[in-house]
Amino acid sequence: MIYVINNSNSCFFNHAAEEYLMNKFDDEIFMLWVNKPSILIGRNQNTLSEINYDYITDNKIDIVRRLSGGGAVYNDLGNMNFSFITYRNEENRQVKNGFEKFALPVINALQSLGVNAIFTGRNDITIDGKKFSGNAQYFQKDKLLHHGTLLFDCDMTRLSSALKSKALKFKDKGIKSVGGRVTNILPHLREAMTLEEFREYLKNYIIDAHNIERVIEFNENDIEEIEKISKERFETWEWNYGKCPVYTYENSVKYPSGLIEYNLNVEESIITDISIYGDFFGERNIKELESALIGVKHNKDELENCLNKIEIDKYIKGLTVKELVGDLLEI
Numbered sequence: 001m002i003y004v005i006n007n008s009n010s011c012f013f014n015h016a017a018e019e020y021l022m023n024k025f026d027d028e029i030f031m032l033w034v035n036k037p038s039i040l041i042g043r044n045q046n047t048l049s050e051i052n053y054d055y056i057t058d059n060k061i062d063i064v065r066r067l068s069g070g071g072a073v074y075n076d077l078g079n080m081n082f083s084f085i086t087y088r089n090e091e092n093r094q095v096k097n098g099f100e101k102f103a104l105p106v107i108n109a110l111q112s113l114g115v116n117a118i119f120t121g122r123n124d125i126t127i128d129g130k131k132f133s134g135n136a137q138y139f140q141k142d143k144l145l146h147h148g149t150l151l152f153d154c155d156m157t158r159l160s161s162a163l164k165s166k167a168l169k170f171k172d173k174g175i176k177s178v179g180g181r182v183t184n185i186l187p188h189l190r191e192a193m194t195l196e197e198f199r200e201y202l203k204n205y206i207i208d209a210h211n212i213e214r215v216i217e218f219n220e221n222d223i224e225e226i227e228k229i230s231k232e233r234f235e236t237w238e239w240n241y242g243k244c245p246v247y248t249y250e251n252s253v254k255y256p257s258g259l260i261e262y263n264l265n266v267e268e269s270i271i272t273d274i275s276i277y278g279d280f281f282g283e284r285n286i287k288e289l290e291s292a293l294i295g296v297k298h299n300k301d302e303l304e305n306c307l308n309k310i311e312i313d314k315y316i317k318g319l320t321v322k323e324l325v326g327d328l329l330e331i
Helices: 011-022 054-059 097-113 157-164 193-209 220-234 286-293 300-307 321-329
Strands: 002-003 030-032 040-041 060-067 073-074 080-086 117-120 123-125 129-142 141-153 214-217 250-255 260-265 270-279
Touching: 002 193, 011 030, 011 040, 011 054, 011 060, 011 080, 011 141, 011 220, 030 193, 054 300, 060 117, 073 080, 073 157, 080 123, 080 193, 097 117, 097 123, 097 129, 097 193, 260 321, 270 286, 286 300
Parallel strands: 002 030, 002 214, 040 060
Antiparallel strands: 030 080, 040 073, 080 141, 117 123, 123 129, 129 141, 250 260, 260 270
16 A cells, blocks of 8 residues: 555545546555545535535535545535545445445544544444544445545534535434534544644554555646546536436435435436436446436336346445335335
8 A cells, every 4th residue: 555645625636636546556545635615526416406506606615526425525624535545345345344444544543642533324433423524435347445534623614504404304213314413523632733733643643554665746747647637527517517407306315325316307107317316325327227217107117127127236225126116206
């Protein structure tokens, strides 16, 4: 494993850097990075339903869609992000165990600073029940990208204003509200430190934990290639907003495995267009599932006949055919 120095504060560059490292490096990677004010949208989410558009426009907050699934998160210069890029194996394919495996060294580092951090739920790290870190993963061929965000000294007022809350139906009776309580790491430290001091501490802790002996910095060619990826994908309207069609049927459901939103156009009982959004996780591209449903009659028998031929769990982890059909028909 190598440690990659990345001092960019651009959310577009930083996500492009992850893609570049996955495709161009054979080594396993660890990287820390900080974004200026921005919102990171999950791969499968409807951007416009996650953000307060007027607020983020007025406050010049960038929007970027991640490669990974999961929910929308707010970043600013009081926020730390970490990335692990490794080779996938059967352990890493198991969402909970795989997530906890990569979160554990971060948790251990925080505990060494006196912070009572624990891994909870499907992908969160919390302090005394309050969330300060969300984690997400992206699979590509034989590679796995695991990344997470750490609220260190984030502006909570801007965080609350930038992200939109939505009323949902909850299938998990234990869930009481859409947004969980959140906290910054800084107030929980045994001794106060700056974000840069925390970054240096975390870097050294992970380097020791993984016996990392090689540290590199992007050269001019790397930067040129990353900026090309950034401009061609992560800075484009098509990537960040393009998955937002007009629809005539809408349903939003919160399962223990994640939020799922369905937007459909139905003409003469036939599904002519469909978009499935959410902070769910899945190994395969949700567009494949959407394409399979176009042209299918919008009724129970036809939907079941279509979906029984598909491994739904590969697209939306933990969801069954029965639940998906029920959501598409709101039954």
